[in-house]
Amino acid sequence: MSYQLVCLGNPLLDLQTNVDQEYLKKYDLKDNDAILAEPKHMPIYEELLKRDDLILVAGGAAQNTARGAQYILPPHSVVYFGSVGKDVYAEKLNEANAQYGLRTEYQIQDDIATGKCAALIYGAHRSLVTDLAAANHFKPTHLEKPENWKLVENASHFYIGGFHLTVSPEAIKKLGEHAAETNKPLALNFSAPFICQFFKDPLDASLPYVDYVIANESEAAAYAESHDLKTTDIVEIAKEVAKLPKVNTARPRTVIFTQGLDPTITVTYDPTTEDFEVKAFPVKKLDAEKVVDTNGAGDAFAAGFVASLVEGKSLVEAVDVGQWAAKLSIQQVGPTFPFPKQTY
Ligand code: 26A
DSSP states (O other): OOEEEEEEOEEEEEEEEEEOHHHHHTTTTTOOOOOOOOGTHHHHHHHHHTTOOEEEOOOOHHHHHHHHHHSSSOOSOOOOOOEEEESSSHHHHHHHHHHHHHHHEEEHHHHHHOEEEEEEETTTTTEEEEEEEGGGGHHHHHHHHHHHHHHHOOOOOOEGGGGGGGHHHHHHHHHHHHHTTTTTTTEEOHHHHHHHHSSHHHHHHHHHGOOOEEEEHHHHHHHHTTTTOOOHHHHHHHHHHHSSSOOOOSEEEEEEEEEEEEEEEEEEEEEETTTEEEEEEEOOOGGGGGOOTTTHHHHHHHHHHHHHHTOOOOOOHHHHHHHHHHHHTSSSSSSSOOOOOOOO
């Protein structure tokens, strides 16, 4: 079996650099957030490109997860779909993906630049400001091309970045319908608080297709607020998400909420018994001086988690591999993994 895991997201090149609080303030940015760039943020990219400490590193949340999963899995295991331009940024992405052995089937835009993300590192935090550009032009027709749809049909697992809800909910639905019809697991990451706040309707429309919801504590809180759940308790929020209706009733839904250094919690809902299974997994703390940056930590967790699902591992082991992968990635610059390869 090859290419068991199909991922979909927004391919971006990260323009990463360290900033101070003043810089964040100047552009009205929170120290830990991910947003779509507004016109007032556009000068950031030009400013960053002038800096000698600028690092260009492959990003895009689901692409980071795809690269990470391929890092863990045997060669020819993961394929990633997204949309890029015809430029040096796309070349950089291709180089990075080739290093990991990640297969990409990009939709290529002739006249639109590859998307970029200003990854502004402030201490242990990261503020991400994205100009989607070509990534915003992904169309479901790309997935429907016979050669691409064959890859979808061949896959056993799907991973979708919630960020893609801003681009093509239709493409997510296509994959969701296929996964449900064929009883294949599909994982969706909430990706950012703004997805839960401002893309609530497409998020709600996609959740019936989702077997594994992966999110962090701030996304869980944003979900609770936008859905008026009237609770801030992370387990209660997870229960509400876990019990939402599902198209594929042959699989339960599991919600996985990471909380930085606090325990990762999982809630699985079994609709036949109406029971919730709740688990908590403490995080093995890394010495603060070993943390290089947290850009891509959540994506790395998701990589370890979904790679483990592909390997048929248990939920308990999948969370442990996720935590291991996140720990590896935060010791690296940007959303990357160390070479020579480390194994779990
Ligand atoms: C639609 N938006 C805002 C985004 C992103 C994004 N990936 C896809 N869509 N905003 C930031 N990222 C990526 O998140 C990674 C860290 O989790 C960044 O490119 C970064 O690599």
